[in-house]
Amino acid sequence: LQYEAIDQSTDLSNIDLWQRGRLPKQETTYPEFETPTSIIVPVKKKHSHATHPFSCLLSTTPPVNELCLCKALHRKSHRHISIYYPSGKRTKFIKNETFRTVCRAIVDTGNADTIINALITDQSDAVIKGASKIISKEASQICKKKSGSCLQGSSCNEIMEFSWNKLKNELVIRAPGILKIISAIVSDIPSSLTDNRLRHVLQSAVIAFHGRSREMSTLQYIVCMIQAHGGCTNRDIERLVKIGLSVHPSTLRSKLASWQENLDSAITELKEKWQNGESGPKYQLVGDNWDKNIVPSYRTTQQKTVSIHLFNVIAVEDRITPIIEIPPEIKSPDHMTTEDFIPSIQDQLLLRKELTFIIGNAVVANLPQLNMFSKIYPKHFPHKYSDVVGRRTNQYPLGLFDCNETKNTDVIRLLQDLSKKYVPYSDEKFTISDFHCRDRLTDERVQSAQEAMANADNPFDRLEGFISKVEDWHRLMNFLEAICKLTFSTSSAQDRGTAYYYRNLLNARNVKHEVKNSYRAYKHLYYTIFDAICCIFFLKQFNLTSYEDPIPFPPKFAELKNVEKIEWVNSVIEMLWTNGFLKKQRTLYKRLGMS
Template identity: 50%
Template structure:
């Protein structure tokens, strides 16, 4: 065995601290000969010009010294030097403060004596307001010879005699905010009498002919002091008792006489500004304004200095720590309760001078609350008060939140914090981190209340969150980063149903006919389509719009109309590191979200609905299947019931319609959707439907409204939309309800003919085939009993239907003929049939769309029965399964209480109004869009996840800021000024093509479209087997039966 080496440590001369010599990089060799390099570069500070200046100041280094580039200074030494500079600065400030204080003290306590020989100084407590004569003044030579700290002014004493008052006194009082009467002017009859003025000064103004300033000394005083003699000219006329001209003497000088209880004092005022002030006092009226106007012209800086003191006092009071000012309240609730109006009212009551000055700076006239100048003034006040006190930082926080939401870099936010526009980014991060616990605080409180039997309940909605992050410089190692996360939010139920005693139906009691619309459901559909048809023709026909525009309802009443206009409460829960395509990650996510499941004594009180698109619905069920062998219900992930939401249903239903009716090869075929896309120049209708859903929807709705007008004009026997329609006699005098009933009856007749084909049950043929056990379509599934398929000819049974089929074909020679393909009708009018098929499909889509807008959950959950045949014939298997599951959830496998919650609480309402609802998953798409904007400043998966709980707060704060500053969202696709013109253009083209007249052998050039005017009739092939395979028997693990 080799002898161990002696450990050695090497300290390189470079890369050290220039102050203490600490080595940032050291190398050592251990006993085994291994070379170990220790780096402490995180303690190293680069010597920047600012740090070099600090080194020179503290260490007294000369400017010639230069440091090598690899040297630096350690954090410990540099902090010590900062403390040295701070201590020196404090010492200098303290020294200057002492010098200022002693100068102020010596000047404040200056001594005035009567003679140099006196040693004891006698000073009166209250200075007499009588005339004081000055016998002697200091000469310039004497002032230079004195060696005292302060100059001594020698004043000759004057003997003051008591001032006696007579009995006949004219009272004159002044009010200084104590409730006294306002002063009365000294008129001629009052001047003839002595004045009794207890405790106040009286100012009388009279002209003097001599110039200069003179101070009259009174040697003797009688019992009553005489008033100014009548021989002197007065500012007031003795005859009219009214003020004369302000120019009261030849040289413009004014005599001011001050009357005191102990005597009077008079002097000559020659300064023009002071004269105007005296005259303003004598005239009375709005004296303060007059004095201010004089000072504005003569000495405006004095007013500025006075205003400065007022503003300083106001700002000091409102900025004081603990003053509970609005800008000091920085809790989560305070930010969301902040209003500009509240801030304005607080400034108006506490800082009126500051508010007046700032608003005058911004605008010549007082700005209107909510206007742009008003917001500028409020922001200016916020920045100013933040400069005085760092606690006044609400507006700076809000600015920082806006910058963070927009993806501003941390460095830029730090730059703006230096000029007071925002707070430091680290401060922002701390505030958002403190708010993470607020994110789901209310939801957890509702969960506890729910577990204790409370009525308040909620749902959880989730969807995948995908984002591609492009590298700044693409290399082989730095490629596009594709993130797959999961976004979740919770929403409180708007409707809390009362508990029902009835139990849910057993799974086998759900008949196949349940998945096909019944006659009663089609009667409800007739009322709904009648409303849509009437609304369409009223909105687009000029005469009908004039007659019915103001009386026809905009909302179709339903069971939950009373709460459809109520705003809902949503709680975004942030992003989670989960790719829903990977089952283990989704299991981990559901375990994490299990904290939101109401439990009591370890048992689930009631499952929480987990909504999303069809993929999320399927993945949740797969996760529940994988955890089916766990011990408790919570561990089996049965605290969640997954369900499909309406926005993705709408999109996929339109995709199915698009598959039947849209082809780029049909550009020359008049009457097709693509033909009208080119005719209307809707260039935003392109690519797949899911990439341009709203553009496609607008195109189909334009064609639908044109078809409705065409059917209405044809029914009324009118060939042109400008031609007047014959209404019933005395139509103008009928009631509004009778008018509505009339137009609805016309619409119902049209729908009965063109949608229901003059029958009461348009699904009768489909129902007869699917529900008929003797039909060949149902031959193999007819003998299903207890999960096994029994042979029709013997006692054998099989677990798989394919095994039964092979058995009967081999043993019993059973051959079931496949349905032959429908032969093409050579006399078919493809244009006419295509138009009617398009009308039926699009109006069904609009029925589902408007049910979401109006918050009609019952209509929304009836729609899957009409969607299922269309999904089946277009091979959209996933959403066909989703339609079966949604119908099953509302038809037996859920309790009545849960069913009502599922039906009534399918929508989000952000702004209020009965027609302003959106589906739950569409709102999540909005959150995805906003969160992708908010995370634009973070470029890695780790940073996005670290800040994922902050994005909901930023989104909510930006939304709150938009609401208080009255920033309106852009309408986007909702603003279509040419919609009516497009409808009329399509209508004119349809009339020119004579679409409603059945013309045999009228064909399209493109044969890739469907021309079946009754698409529901031919959807029976394989439908019953499909329903058997995917019909669930419990709310959980609703996966297809692989045996069927």
């Protein structure tokens, strides 16, 4: 390195003219640079080869025509840089403060952050231009054809297995610059991004990739599926296509049509295991009719109302596979006794436990003085499958079938197709009969179809693979409808204590018309009446007449364990049953002397 000191009295005009090319350049030769193969750079003595910031240059042998070294000299008055070429030295004064900082950082520290920070203040356009080249290179690498990106997945498994974490890990490895720049837009501290903000960053990157290459459309397919499933119209989806958020509806329809064979792949595997007698979960088929009338804007002889009749089928995997027990021989009604159909003492005890649990939840939720039990009283009735029922149910939609439920021939054809595809059948017999859950009307249609094919030759043609039953929700609605027919009447508005009186008292105006059209409204009305009755009986057990009266808890009740507190509440409710509902009454079993 050569350091040159320039005094205040030095005439700088000639040097400035020489830099501008107005004075002839003085040729200066340096013997140490005459070798055509290597350049020797001297180092200051106070630095060792291991610690000097330019020690890495000692072992390099660059070509002769390359830049050897630049050194910024800073004095009190002037700074200049000397560049050594094979043919000589060229010196130039640095007037820009930003360039002075850059040269000083190169010589003194070699810190790249200092250089970048200096260039950002004065040469931001150049920095942005350089960063854009890095971003463009990363985007071209990840968006090129068959790059293996998770956004290029087009198969059913690739789209369904997409996750934000998978996309984030890919960008961290393959496009870190893009991820850092978009993260800087969302937050000043990219490392502190929350889950929602991180999704915003990834969504922005996905839209940019989709604009560069149409093959990067995995997330757009998912968004279009969500919109179509939510009832979004094609026109609304087409508006989102223009801003890169979704694919075209026709593209989605073509994609879903190619996935038709993947709809029932999981159920087919379960069927084969079930048919071969292997251990594994079982499943049920849940179906109901789907009817729609398309009314034209202007009705003519050619444009009439189009009625579409389809049947929707969903396979539901059982969370519990019970052990099948062979039932005992069924007795004829002539040989049955009272013990065969009247609930036994054990059945009554189980029923009382269930009712105690229901009333306990009612009083805990509605009495302010029992709020202490809200976190300790059980929300679900314990049974042997309590640990299993909390699992998520796996459902597999099997699609819409062309079937008019009102036509018996269509129902027979539908049951034959479902039996062939999804019911275990081997050696001209069904391994285990499948359950087909339906509503009342559909249950009647299925039974009519089975009766029509009762004289067929084999179990398959007789449609014995299905045991039709009504779904639980429809059963509850039928039960509530029967209760309303006995207790709900619009003519009892002035009679205190009737259901319609409480309907007006609670201003439940949504309780109207038939139960099937306002099921939830009727259900909440009767739940409210039941909760009020339970609270009144609970307070009456302590001879209390107001909600504000203090409930006499046992001494040192706060020191009891949670289990002991729950037992105390249940004991009060059991006394309520004994003194209120079953007072001075004997069950039929006790009167008959049965144990």
